[in-house]
Amino acid sequence: MLSSKIEKSFETDPSLRALFLFDKEGAFKEEADTLALEGIRIEKFADNFFYLKKKLHTDWVNERVFLYFNFASPHKTGKFLEFPLLDILEANKELVTDDEESFLEEFNLERSQKNLVKKYIKELQYSSVQEVCRPILQSGKLDEESLQRGLISAFLKLNQVSSWEVVLSKSLLLGFPEKETEWKRLMRKLSENDLLGVFSKKINYFFGKSAEVIDQGFLVHLLQKTRYNQITQFIQESHRDDPYKGLKIQDKSQLTGIFQLIQEATNHPQIGQRFEEALEAAGSTIHGKKLIELYGVESDYGLITPEMAWILLSSIGENIDFSPQLTAQKLKKISTEHSLSPSLHQAYEFLIKTGEMIQQINSISNYTLNRCEDYIVAYTTDWSKIDTSYRKAIQSHRNIQEIGDGFDLDAYFTLLNKRYEDFLEKSNREWLRCLKELKFDYSNISTKKQYDFFQKEIREAEVKTVVVISDALRFEAAKELLGIMHGDDKNVAQMDYALASIPSKTSIGMAQLLPCTDLYFNNGNITNLGISTEGVKNREQILNREINESIAVQYSQIEGLPIKEARELFKAPVVYVYHDVIDSTGDKKPSERRTFNAVDEALQELGKFVNKLHHTFNVTRVFVTADHGFIYQDLEIKETDKEASPGNGDISSHNRYEISAQESKPKLGYCFPLSATTRLRDGDQYWVTIPESINRYKKQGVGHQFVHGGGALQELIIPVINSYRKTQAVAKKVRPIVTNESQLKIVSNILRANFLQEKKVSRTEKELELIVGLYKDNQLVSNEAYLKMDSSSDSPTDRIQKVELILNSSAVQESLLKLKVFDAEERLNPIIEIFVRNQTIIATDF
Template structure:
């Protein structure tokens, strides 16, 4: 045994020259005499210090020497200092036969550490424990508090010593189902090593309580304390009817530790979710909805749990029709805080857009305006937002996993309400709009509104600059406004939007023809011609264009997508290119797919945004115009037969669900009869009949949710977006706003804040890059966060960004600091400067 230990020492320490072995009782004298060590000289000390020192420094200097001393190892300081071979002992090692001594020797601990090592040697003998404790097993830093903390870290299977907040969070996570044996194992370790007192010290600091044994029910009670105080800590006095008031913590330092526990758990991969699961499983008797009932929604809760958020959503749903602005304010408050889920986010998005739609509808004081120009002006400034909010609300609803929505939130009823209010808006606004147009006999020539049939003469003919025109089938005005916002997101892009009035009937073949040049336009029983040439098909349209501009090309969007760079560059050498894009009408105008109209509109925006960027960026096109042949009406419900009108009974050339083109002198009993030539360049003596508002004609084999062809604002007011790379003066950059409901605080060396981009990126307000940090006077004492404000969304909740700051150790004890936010291009003048209180003024672990 002795020989094996000696050989192991020399293997472990290849540079070792002299190995001292003190044996006061001479227990190993005979075994030493029998040693047969290869390449190691065995020497028995005979109290001949001078001789021994001379030989070890002289003749034996290059040899490995095992030095046996029949005396006690020096332990006291004076013995240690008076030992004649001290220099050699310090430069080499002492053979220790017991585990504690060997452990101390391995980590070079001092003699006063021996009682501590002995106390916990039952754990320290394990290599896995040693690996965790290694960072604190140093003579200059080792004490019992650090060692106990490291042991708990090992018991809880961390890889290194962790702070007590994390250790407690991990301990509580063992209250999850399936972790019972792990909790028993840790409890056994605590009992065997008499560590409950140490654990209780930390529990007292974090919960202001103690436990008498490490058992599940005791820990579960602490989680109840945690849950209650994490929610209600900012409510100064517990209400008399509060059934949980005995759990309230009033000491600020304890609350700070409790918050630190939550923060530390959230920041550790996976632990945050495990800890929250343990809270949900074991602290359910603290009912957050009861707290909401007692203190009310306006109480200063630290945050809202998911059940609380769902309850608040349910309560706000009742106000959707009556006070949508208040609903928006509440939902924005809910949406800016954690926790959240995909279903909750979708529900909030649906509710926010629905409330925005209701607010806009409720703000309409009258649908009766003086002249058609007034209707178009109010539609393109305000009413289109109703169409947009409706579409976005329904998009969010259709993307929602309603299996995760609590049953007390009656989503179908809310959707029904949204449809009802939207349909009322469509019906009332368009009834009055058409009445007004009728008063002008639908004669576009007398209207001071840009007409679709003037497009070529107005937008193309006067200019010599190379131009690309994108005609997107059924790109109605509100979808184009969304596209415009996306184009503004490109800082190199300058874009604005205009409008023009499409012809009636608002159908593809007619709208496409009105966008082409020519002199003589003939409907020709539906086989439309311009100057005798058919307008059907891209080849014919290119012929018509080249009559006016020889350097003209016509291509489908699909070709641009599939072509390589060289092929596209060849196309766009032309002075004028018409690109035909069909994403919305292709889906919406089919009965089998009309329900996908909402998704198609979103895809159209994305495709067009990328196309414009490509045209400007890599195909050297400076000027791009995007327009449409017509818009559309969409209702997210099946249209009942009772809501459809019967056909007029007049002699019809062609019919559809929103119009009839007739060759008949008779008058319809309902709706309006309009000369085809009144709204178009056609000279045929035909008339168009349309319903009085947004009704559909009964027609088999076609869809009735997505429709066009009639005279509604949504069908007739089509966009004209002009996009260019020309430089334009930017009046300002978007402004950041700090979102806060309470003074800013640092907890556990961490501070999270929310920044609202005040307005969406637009033609006059461009993106802004921010740099932010926590400062002590002019010194940065945290990480520096970068943030790009470039949202194009009109919804404030979609323009909120979250930042996280970690306080540097050097500023951990500073009481008052400041959050400073700068424009990246100006680091002298702050955009936001806000006081920050440091709630981490508690003793730091390690």
């Protein structure tokens, strides 16, 4: 034992030259007599101070020397200054032989701390314990409470001295059968070190619960108690029939402690996810259905379990067709305030969007308007939002992976499609009747036309311009793209629209976005100046007839270009870029059900591309438009719902139109000259037949859910986005509003605040990042929450976000605090300050 201590002393201190051992009692005499250590000179004192001093200063100056003395240490006798080798002793080290003394010396602790070290020296000798406790093994930091926490932290294999909240939460994870070995080890360690009482006292402090025997079953009980109080934290009085009311904690200070424990546990990198899983497993015996039966759907639950979330969704959703707006608001409140699983979140979003769509449809007082322009204005301002809500609802429906018991998803899906189909049918039937009154003659409609696009927007352009034509980019989807583009505070983008021709098909739309100088239909082989309008190279040739050095290119070709080459390409005065994601997916029967996925993909792709055009390729002006829109209905169109083809398609036909050299008089639908809606010079030689409203013709081998070619508003109103770049920021940031400001209070250590982004991100309102926290004066006393306000949705419910702030234990006694909200780019001055009363601790006067 002595030899190892000597060797360790020299190993840990390479500068050490002389190691002194004073052994008045002779406890180490026999061992010292037989010492033989490689590289270390062993010298026993033989009343030879002069000899030793001389040798240590000369011959042994470069050796490591161990010196054994058979009298007491001069440190203990008080004759320190009389010791002949004092200078050498001071420059080197005295070997401490008892463990406590050695520990004190190793960690430079005070001698007054020896009793504390002695109490726990058995554990402190382990390197693993020392590693955990090292930050507190300092003379100014070591106290018994900290050391006890450090030891239990080490027993629990935490990587540092942790708070009691973390220590207890990690302990609770040992309550399950598979953790029996770890639990027994912890209990043995606590018992051996007389820490069981400390552990039990802390459990009682946090949970108000003590037990004669702390076993694994008791830990599960504490987890159940924690989960129950999470659920019922805002319910003041327990129902008399509540079978779990024995778990209720009424003491507000204990509730504060528990929620502090939950916060620290869930945020802890070692245990966060496992703690939540343990709470969920233990809380599975608390039946959410029973709680909702007793406390009702409208109660303010602090936490809702998946079981409860499905029940609330079913109960609240029952009124969606009768009270869609209120239903959507209630569901949005739940989804905003509670953490839902991905599938549950999508189920809530599905019903929220369904409710919003129904409300938007219900707000239409009359489908019969006076003029065609009125229909176009109604669609571009309001009715197109119905298409967006339907699209979002379908996307959420597709993402629901599991369904809770009692939730009739099919019934809601049928309702969604029925109401949407009814809207499509009524609005487009009246729109087409209005067009018929004008004989479909676009010259009698004051709205901008697709065939005037080049003449009015491109021909006289004074800066280099890129036109991105995204096949089948519908107007409602382009409004979402506009929001994505508005996220750039140096981008100015404006949304306009134009009326595409009928039939709303790619070949005609693409031809009319080019210069319409000398446009001929030629039995479907459309030409301009004698050049076919099909194919990128032909379109480039047509553009060059009007503007020299113009370029036409497929988007897919640009994707693979090196930046240097792309920059050269976009130096051209006009570049037409042809983008095809939506139509290439939707216009094929096997893939038409993925239409809305393709819309999402196209929007993200276009948003990044426009940004890149401005930032990387230095393009000043970018237009985004489309050849046509589309109709999509997610319910499969039955054969009985399709019309028989009128047989008027000897030149061209599809499921929404026919083109013939002869006029027909269909019993249903409309027939008019191709020249009425186009700039085709020979258009009066051809006749277009389309069905009523949104009807489809029976057509083999094609899809019928995604369609275009007819005269529906969704097919004809195309977007025209004009985006240009400024050198400096061009708009203010959106404004956040705390919607529940009058109800703000801290209950059970928690503050919940709801933030509304007042306006959508737009040309004049840019996105904003927020940092939110609770403060006492200028000191942060809670966690910080980060919010990004970047929604471009027209729906206010899409622009609401929840913040949950948990008060630090150091501030639970403060009666008045401040909620402060900062712009993340400017932390000096808050943009919102609200006084908040802390009701966590309520003092009574009697």
